Amino acid sequence: MKRPTIADIARRAGVSKGAVSYALNGQPGVSEATRQRIVAIAQEIGFNPNSAARALSGASARAVGLTLSRPARILSIEPFFMGLISGFEAELAARSYALTLQVVATPEQEVEVYRRWWGERRIDGVIVTDLRENDVRIPVLQQLQLPAVVIGGPGDTGKIAQVWSDDAGAITETVRYLVALGHRRIARVSGLPGLLHTQTRTRAFNDICAALGLTEALTVPSDYTGEEGGRATRRLLIGTERPTAVIYDNDVMAVAGLAVAQEMGLAVPGDLSIVAWDDSPLCSLVHPPLTALSRDIAEYGAHAARELLAAIDGKQVSNVEAGTAHLTPRGSTAPPR
Amino acid sequence: MKRPTIADIARRAGVSKGAVSYALNGQPGVSEATRQRIVAIAQEIGFNPNSAARALSGASARAVGLTLSRPARILSIEPFFMGLISGFEAELAARSYALTLQVVATPEQEVEVYRRWWGERRIDGVIVTDLRENDVRIPVLQQLQLPAVVIGGPGDTGKIAQVWSDDAGAITETVRYLVALGHRRIARVSGLPGLLHTQTRTRAFNDICAALGLTEALTVPSDYTGEEGGRATRRLLIGTERPTAVIYDNDVMAVAGLAVAQEMGLAVPGDLSIVAWDDSPLCSLVHPPLTALSRDIAEYGAHAARELLAAIDGKQVSNVEAGTAHLTPRGSTAPPR
DNA sequence: CTCCACAACTTACCCGGTTCAGTAAACACT
DNA sequence: AGTGTTTACTGAACCGGGTAAGTTGTGGAG
Structure with a gap:
């Protein structure tokens, strides 16, 4: 099956490619009537903008990256990360950003992945988990000016936003x-x-x-x-x-x-x-x-995703506390005998 | 920081863009000496091909998609999916494919995601889990001719490859x-x-x-x-x-x-x-x-990833059994009293 | 010495969006 | 009526790679 492009829409609407682009992105430059006509055609033929073309012409890649740096045997059973991912997703999907995942073994590998992603222009920002002391990832992210949000502080991350719980x-x-x-x-x-x-x-x-x-x-x-x-x-x-x-x-x-x-x-x-x-x-x-x-881990992740999207949009973000974990007493605690 | 492009490499090497492209992709058309010079320069300046540009010019997006269609509360604790993801990753990373993840609520949403990914040219193929009877996803994937591998059969999936365990x-x-x-x-x-x-x-x-x-x-x-x-x-x-x-x-x-x-x-x-x-x-x-x-879930995932990459490369793949789970007796089974 | 084949390139166009400069028509204002 | 200003577009350049087609330069055969 051939993918529809804006050229197809332009032809059917009898306008130029540029007009279609303006219309679909809510930019000024087309009349309301034309816009609606174009949007209707796009709907009808099931148009989705080619993300590669979009990313290439300077706009964002509409994707964020997440690296997981624990061995598989820990990841598989640790509920934390899946909860976090679910939270990210809820927020990212709402703004139709994709989440790109990579499992790595060491922080050094993680840095490599960041560099590669950046070079490939594959992602607009990254979510950094498991902050360490003098974390090697922070200076790299600053050097690359890659928007990022750090989970697991508070720590010294310079201008990079942090989301942490008390x-x-x-x-x-x-x-x-x-x-x-x-x-x-x-x-x-x-x-x-x-x-x-x-x-x-x-x-x-x-x-x-x-x-x-x-x-x-x-x-x-x-x-x-x-x-x-x-x-x-x-x-x-x-x-x-x-x-x-x-x-x-x-x-x-x-x-x-x-x-x-x-x-x-x-x-x-x-x-x-x-x-x-x-x-x-x-x-x-x-x-x-x-x-x-x-604590609500999914909400924690959603919070981080929101901060990251804000950072990608160029908003200056500061450190945010995402709420303290609270004690939920169940049957495993009691006065000692 | 500015991302290096093949034009930068071409300038430094004193050759044309085309020559650089041939050199880096192992295509004929450049001498061995020139190739090595170009590769060395690429290494030195930390070049990574812009994935958007690459995807745009007809080549693959070098990414595969995975949708997870269980509610967050199940995903977070179910070790199976993380194991599977780890397995995919091992295989995908080796061929530097990215994994794009999306959490969805229903099979219908999942179909929407497939259509969008396909339209956006964001991915080269998808991994389908949780096969159902008369699964709505299968005809869509066939219609879009999106390479896919199904986990969770065996079932009727037409030409789409399956990986399953007995x-x-x-x-x-x-x-x-x-x-x-x-x-x-x-x-x-x-x-x-x-x-x-x-x-x-x-x-x-x-x-x-x-x-x-x-x-x-x-x-x-x-x-x-x-x-x-x-x-x-x-x-x-x-x-x-x-x-x-x-x-x-x-x-x-x-x-x-x-x-x-x-x-x-x-x-x-x-x-x-x-x-x-x-x-x-x-x-x-x-x-x-x-x-x-x-059973080795990570290996199960790796197997599926290999099949998917083969399908993306245009190889005809058939149904594969990935090994039977075997009983590991521990302390929870004994003769009844 | 001429012709041909082939390696080693270069040139130019393509992919599909975004965006800027340009233009024609409509409209407002004096 | 004449002069801006705004609106609604069009056309073309551009992003950064891939690649078909064209251009050199070299070596070997006749």
Whole structure:
């Protein structure tokens, strides 16, 4: 089948290509009557502008890029990214931007992908996740002047917009809640230590524990996988002075931690309370259901997409906080025995 | 920053644009010495061909499309799709094709997206998941002559290539295994009944149960969500003649089913054996770990991507079976008490 | 020495939109 | 009536690659 072009429309409407272009883009330069006639013809023959031609003549590519830099085995089970993607999509589809995805292994590869995309003019902007300290991607994006939005700060990203949620506030609330229940030995199994938001959480965790006089606040670094989360939990629970509550940096590790506790014959929440960060259906469907730090991840993604589209439109955007995760108590937390 | 173009390379190399194009694409028409000089310059200035220009001049867009047609709440937790995406990516990245993603709500919307992508010349082909009976997408793809690969057959897709795994064989093996353990009352919680592979599984399940003389083989339709899976499980377990084993069509429902059993005071696997379809880390990290039907989903995706790229290259492709899921026994299956 | 074949290029047009400069007609204003 | 100004267009250049057709230059055969 042949794709209809504006030349086809122009011929049928008896006008020039230029007039068709003005009419379809809502530009001034054609009369209302002509515009309606042209739009009707476009509708009728099912016209869609060739995105390549459009991108080539200076306009935008109407696409944004997202790189995912976790190994496949983590990506497949981590609900966070799919939630994020759904959120992006809702916003992007509304403005008919496409989302281009690439799975990468390292930040260096990610930089390569950004350079390639930029050179290919394939995308108008990128969404950057998992901000690190002195992130190598930031200077590259600035150099290329590629519109971007960073998720996972707050951090130093210069003029690049950020969307973040108040992790410090959330963890503070959680520790206060556990202490109110009577817990004194609270541990934490964290995500990848290189990520900025992990560091933010760890700092806030240490601060609030110190403020409340908890001397044994311990953070065990992990990597978001269930296996590692389970191992970290086992290590925490074999000590003589085992914690009575553990906070996990994602839901997958929390579920794994729950399984380890059950396997070791500990009652949850009687012997051990568990809190998961990032609520997902996963938390509700295990037994007992997990107390979790909930936030609307899709909305978080939608927010980021809106900021990115604004940046692409040339609007100066600033750092935006997208809302704090709030504690959703379920069956996995209780006063210690 | 200005993007380098072939004109820049041509100027620096002292040749014409055409020569550069021939050199970079490995076409005859330039001497080996000139080619190497041109390639070196391209390398040096970090040249990437503008994908829009390339797509416009008749060549391919070097991108393929994937639509995901499940609600966000299912997508976020279902490990299958992320595994599939990782698999695609591995293959696509190797040939530097981009993956364009769109989340849709209905098959009709999906068709709209295909039409738009085709009109925009944004993609060279699409990957179709969740094949249905009399799928509305198939005739559209044939009409548009858009290269495609279908995942989730086997079904009637005319000339469009299919990649599928032998679900009937897998479920037969599973039922035989459970019967060998001594189970006689085996139930199944299925995925969306409209999907062709769900129907394939149901038919095979009924057939093998009949062949083995199991009269109470019951399939309860569900929708892949944990909530629905849990509800279906509860309905199965409140009867007087409750099943001693349940097979779930995905891991999420299986985990939910496990939680329901635990909540109802049933021991797994003592009172109830559980089998999950599609192994994911999720199955190993609950307690007890779930016996699952494993297949390499990423490889499944990679396979599909290879077929699609072949179809785009104009090679005639046929239906391919991508390997059967095999039973991985873990702690959730045992002889009934 | 002439002619031909072929390699190694160059030239020019194509793809399908966007956009700017130009133009003719309609209209307003003095 | 004559002079701007505005409206509604047209025509052509342009984006950056791909490629068919044309042009050189070189070497070998006769």
